[in-house]
Amino acid sequence: MxxxxxxxxxxxxxxxxxxRVNGEIAFHGRNVTTSPLIGLAESVELTLPGExxxxxxxxxxxxxxxxxxxxxxxxxxxxxxGSALSHTVSAEGTEFGYG
Amino acid sequence: MSIPSEEPRIAxxxxxGVLDPMSAHSESAQEQALPPLPxxxxxxxxxxxxxxxxxQSTSRTSFLDCRVDIDPRGVNSPVTNRVSGDFHEVxxxxxxxxxxxxxxxxxxxxxxxxxxxxxxxxxxxxxxxxRFWKGTHPMTQTRxxxxxxxxxxxxxxxxxFTENGGVARTYHCPRTxxxxxxxxLEVDVCNSVNVTPLMPAYHTHAHSNRPANVxxxxxxxxxxxxxxxxxxxxxxPAHTIFxxxxxxxxxxxxPELHDAMETxxxxxxxxxxxxxxxxxxxxxxxxxxxxxxxxxxxxxxxGAGEAPERQGFALFRKHSWFNNLPxxxxxxxxxxxxxxxxxxxxxxxxxxAFNFLHSWxxxxxxxxxxxxxxxxxxxxxxxDTFWNRFMFRFDDQELIHMRHGDMASVIMxxxxxxxxxxxxxxQAGEAFSVMEGLAPVELLLRxxxxxxxxxxxxxxxxxxxxxxxxxxxxxxxxDPAYGSMSVFVQRPDGRVHHFEPIMSVIxxxxxxxxxxxxxxxxxxxxxxxxxDLTYGRSGFMFTDPGTYRIxxxxxxxxxxxxxxxxxxxxxxxxxxxxDEVQAAEYFTDQVGLNIALGxxxxxxxxxxxxxxxxxxxxxxxxxxxxRAAEILTGVYGRAFNxxxxxxxxxxxxVARAEPQxxxxxxxxxxxxxxxxxxxxxxxxxxxxxxxRADLLAAADDSEQAQRxxxxxxxxxxxxxxxxxxxxxxxxxQEKA
Numbered sequence: 001m002x003x004x005x006x007x008x009x010x011x012x013x014x015x016x017x018x019x020r021v022n023g024e025i026a027f028h029g030r031n032v033t034t035s036p037l038i039g040l041a042e043s044v045e046l047t048l049p050g051e052x053x054x055x056x057x058x059x060x061x062x063x064x065x066x067x068x069x070x071x072x073x074x075x076x077x078x079x080x081x082g083s084a085l086s087h088t089v090s091a092e093g094t095e096f097g098y099g
Numbered sequence: 100m101s102i103p104s105e106e107p108r109i110a111x112x113x114x115x116g117v118l119d120p121m122s123a124h125s126e127s128a129q130e131q132a133l134p135p136l137p138x139x140x141x142x143x144x145x146x147x148x149x150x151x152x153x154x155q156s157t158s159r160t161s162f163l164d165c166r167v168d169i170d171p172r173g174v175n176s177p178v179t180n181r182v183s184g185d186f187h188e189v190x191x192x193x194x195x196x197x198x199x200x201x202x203x204x205x206x207x208x209x210x211x212x213x214x215x216x217x218x219x220x221x222x223x224x225x226x227x228x229x230r231f232w233k234g235t236h237p238m239t240q241t242r243x244x245x246x247x248x249x250x251x252x253x254x255x256x257x258x259x260f261t262e263n264g265g266v267a268r269t270y271h272c273p274r275t276x277x278x279x280x281x282x283x284l285e286v287d288v289c290n291s292v293n294v295t296p297l298m299p300a301y302h303t304h305a306h307s308n309r310p311a312n313v314x315x316x317x318x319x320x321x322x323x324x325x326x327x328x329x330x331x332x333x334x335x336p337a338h339t340i341f342x343x344x345x346x347x348x349x350x351x352x353x354p355e356l357h358d359a360m361e362t363x364x365x366x367x368x369x370x371x372x373x374x375x376x377x378x379x380x381x382x383x384x385x386x387x388x389x390x391x392x393x394x395x396x397x398x399x400x401x402g403a404g405e406a407p408e409r410q411g412f413a414l415f416r417k418h419s420w421f422n423n424l425p426x427x428x429x430x431x432x433x434x435x436x437x438x439x440x441x442x443x444x445x446x447x448x449x450x451x452a453f454n455f456l457h458s459w460x461x462x463x464x465x466x467x468x469x470x471x472x473x474x475x476x477x478x479x480x481x482x483d484t485f486w487n488r489f490m491f492r493f494d495d496q497e498l499i500h501m502r503h504g505d506m507a508s509v510i511m512x513x514x515x516x517x518x519x520x521x522x523x524x525x526q527a528g529e530a531f532s533v534m535e536g537l538a539p540v541e542l543l544l545r546x547x548x549x550x551x552x553x554x555x556x557x558x559x560x561x562x563x564x565x566x567x568x569x570x571x572x573x574x575x576x577x578d579p580a581y582g583s584m585s586v587f588v589q590r591p592d593g594r595v596h597h598f599e600p601i602m603s604v605i606x607x608x609x610x611x612x613x614x615x616x617x618x619x620x621x622x623x624x625x626x627x628x629x630x631d632l633t634y635g636r637s638g639f640m641f642t643d644p645g646t647y648r649i650x651x652x653x654x655x656x657x658x659x660x661x662x663x664x665x666x667x668x669x670x671x672x673x674x675x676x677x678d679e680v681q682a683a684e685y686f687t688d689q690v691g692l693n694i695a696l697g698x699x700x701x702x703x704x705x706x707x708x709x710x711x712x713x714x715x716x717x718x719x720x721x722x723x724x725x726r727a728a729e730i731l732t733g734v735y736g737r738a739f740n741x742x743x744x745x746x747x748x749x750x751x752x753v754a755r756a757e758p759q760x761x762x763x764x765x766x767x768x769x770x771x772x773x774x775x776x777x778x779x780x781x782x783x784x785x786x787x788x789x790x791r792a793d794l795l796a797a798a799d800d801s802e803q804a805q806r807x808x809x810x811x812x813x814x815x816x817x818x819x820x821x822x823x824x825x826x827x828x829x830x831x832q833e834k835a
Contacts, residue, residue: 005388007388010459035400035401036400036456036457036517037394037396037400037401037402037451038386038389038392038401039457039460039472039475040388040389043386043387043388075388088478090474091482094474095388095419095420096474097388097390097418097419097420097440097444097472097474098386098388098389098390098472099389099391099392099393099444099447099448
C-alpha cells in the first residue's frame with residue numbers, strides 16, 4: 001500500500017469537491033475555500049489500493065473534472081480557475097510547502 | 100493594499116536626473132567661480148537616505164518622523180526614490196525641578212511619490228508634492244534641505260510643508276537611523292523542536308543553484324529586513340520553551356498558535372499597534388504541508404480570527420523542507436537547500452505580518468520576491484529558475500510599502516491583514532493611533548472575560564493609573580457623558596464608530612489625586628470606573644454577534660492625554676431561537692433609552708421598561724437578565740414625577756417608589772454576581788449592592804443591607820480587590 005497527497009491550492013471558493021480513486025469516493029468536501037494566508041484550501045491524504053491508482057477530481061458546482069495518475073508523484077497540487085482544473089506534481093524527492 | 104498602482108521608479112543607483120554629490124562634476128557655476136576647494140571638502144560619511152526625526156521649529160507640539168530614500172543605503176538595498184513621513188502630536192508636562200515628561204500620539208502618514216532631488220557639493224534639496232494617505236488636505240508642497248559637513252554624516256534636515264494658500268510649517272530633523280523603520284522580533288520555541296539552528300544564517304553562495312551575480316554574503320532574518328530598510332532587533336534574551344510533550348497534542352491550529360502567543364509574547368499585553376512581532380518555532384501544523392503561517396488574521400482567511408492582527412507567525416520545524424537542516428555550515432546542496440528554505444520561510448512569514456499578500460495574489464506571479472513561492476514561480480518559468488534568479492530581496496512594490504506605506508497598513512496590529520481601508524473614517528486616526536514615549540498616566544480598558552451574550556449590556560472597566568513618581572490629579576468621572584473620555588468602537592464589519600452618549604453633561608470635574616506608583620502600596624495609584632457602551636446617540640452599538648475592538652482616549656486636567664489599549668470583545672450568537680425573537684424587541688430605542696437613562700418610568704418608554712422587566716425575569720440565571728435587572732433599580736427604586744398640566748405647570752408624581760419590587764427583581768442578580776468568577780462583574784456587583792443597600796434602607800431592612808455589604812466585602816477581599824475599594828465598602832456598611 002502506498003500513499004499520495006492531493007493539495008487543493010488556488011481558486012477554490014466555497015466549492016464542493018469529490019475525489020474518487022479507482023471509482024470509489026475517497027474524499028467529499030463541501031465549502032472548500034482557498035486561504036490566502038497559505039495559498040491552500042484543503043489537503044487529502046490517500047491510501048492507494050494497488051499499483052494502478054487513478055484519481056478523478058470533480059467540482060460539481062463548476063462542472064469541472066480532471067483525472068490524475070497518482071503513480072506519477074506522491075504529491076499533486078490542484079488549482080481551479082473558472083471551470084478549468086489544472087494540476088502539477090512535485091519533483092522527485094521534494095514536497096510542496098505552503099505558508 | 101495601500102501601494103500606489105503605478106510602477107515605482109526604482110534605481111539601484113541614483114535616480115534619473117539626480118546628480119551625485121560625491122561626483123566631481125556636481126559643483127554649481129557659482130561654486131566653480133570661487134577658489135578651488137580641497138577634494139575632501141564636504142565628503143559625506145554614509146548616505147543621505149535614512150530616517151530623520153524632529154520637532155516643528157516654532158512649536159514643540161508637532162513631531163515629524165521622515166524617511167528619505169533617494170540614494171543607496173548599502174550594496175544590496177535598492178533605492179525606491181520616495182520620501183515619506185508620519186506626523187505626531189506631542190504632549191508635555193513640566194513639573195517643578197524635574198525634566199519634562201514628553202509623549203506623543205501618531206496622527207497621520209504621507210508620501211512623496213516623485214521627489215525631485217537637486218544635489219550640490221554640500222547639500223541636497225528635495226522637493227515634491229505630498230500625498231496624504233487618508234482624509235482631505237489642501238495641496239501641500241514640501242521642500243527638504245539636507246546639508247552635510249566634511250567627513251560628517253548627512254543632516255539635520257530642514258523640512259518645510261507649504262499648503263496651498265501659503266501656510267508653512269518647518270521641522271528641524273536630525274538623522275536618527277540608516278533604517279526607515281525599526282521593530283523587534285521575539286522568538287519562542289517548542290521543546291520538541293528546540294534544536295540548532297533556531298535562527299537561520301545562509302550564505303548566498305552555499306547552494307550551487309544561484310544567480311551568477313548574487314553578492315556573496317550571509318543572509319539572516321535581521322539582514323534580510325535591514326536590506327529592505329527595516330531595522331529588526333531580535334529580542335530573545337531567553338527563549339520561552341513551550342512544553343509540547345503532551346501525548347494528546349500533535350499538531351497546531353491557528354487559534355492554538357494565537358493562544359500560545361497570548362501566553363508567551365512579552366509584548367502582547369502592551370498597547371497595539373506597535374512595531375513588535377512574535378515568531379514561534381513549533382512542530383507541525385494541522386495541515387502537514389504548511390511550513391509556516393502568519394496565523395494572526397481573520398478566520399475567513401484561515402487565521403485565528405482575533406484582532407488586532409499581524410502580531411505573530413509560526414514555523415513548523417518538522418516540515419519535510421527542514422529534514423536536512425544542518426546544525427552548522429551546510430556540507431552539500433541538500434543541506435544548503437534546507438537552510439535556504441528555513442531562511443525563506445522565516446522572512447516570508449514575517450513579511451505577511453507587514454501586511455503582504457503572496458506575490459500571485461498581487462498580480463505579480465513572476466515576482467522574484469520573498470513573498471512568492473519558489474515552486475509556483477518554477478511552474479511558470481521552468482524548473483529551478485526561482486533560486487537561479489532570486490537575489491534575496493522583496494520586490495519593488497513591497498519595499499515601497501514596507502518603508503513608506505501608511506503606518507496603519509504596515510505596523511503590526513494596525514489594519515487587518517489584506518486590507519488597508521478598515522480605519523479610513525476620519526475618527527479612525529484617533530481611534531487606533533499609536534502612543535509613543537512615556538505617557539504620565541495609563542488608561543487600561545478591561546473586560547474579563549471579554550465575552551458578552553447578545554442583549555447583554557456591554558460595560559467595560561476603564562482604569563487610570565499614575566505612572567509618574569509624583570502624585571497626579573485626575574478626573575474620576577470617566578463616563579463619556581462627562582467629556583473626559585472619548586470611546587471608539589470598531590464593529591465586526593470593520594467600521595469605526597465614535598461612541599457618543601445620549602446626553603452630554605456639563606459639570607465640575609470630580610477630581611481625585613492618584614498617588615505615585617512607586618509610593619502606592621494599596622492601589623491608591625489607580626482609579627476604576629465602569630463604562631456602559633450599550634446604547635448611544637446612534638443607537639445600540641453591539642447589535643451583531645462578532646468581534647469588536649474598543650479604544651478610549653482620556654483628556655484630563657492639565658492637558659494630560661492618555662490612549663488606552665485596544666480591548667477586543669466578542670458578542671456571542673443568540674443562545675436560542677427564543678433569544679433571537681426577543682432580540683428584535685430588545686434592540687429598540689425604548690429599551691436603549693431606559694438603559695442609557697438608568698431606567699425610566701416615563702409612559703413614553705413603558706414598552707421598553709416592559710421588555711427589560713421580562714428579560715430580567717426570564718433570564719434571571721444569566722448575565723443578560725442580571726444586567727437588565729440592574730436598570731430596574733433605577734425605575735422602581737424612586738418615584739417618578741412629570742408635568743401633568745402644562746398650562747398650570749403642575750408637576751405630579753405618576754409612579755411611586757417600589758423599593759421592595761426592585762429588591763425582588765435584583766435578588767437573582769446579586770447571587771449571580773457573588774457566585775460568578777468573572778472579574779469584570781466586580782464593579783457591577785459593588786454598584787448593585789450599594790444601590791440595594793439604599794433600597795433596603797428605604798424598605799426598612801437595614802439588617803439585610805448590612806448582610807449584603809458584608810458579603811460583598813468578604814467576596815471582593817477573596818478576589819483580591821484593592822484595599823481602598825474594600826475601605827469604601829466598610830464605610831458604607833457603617834452608614835447602613
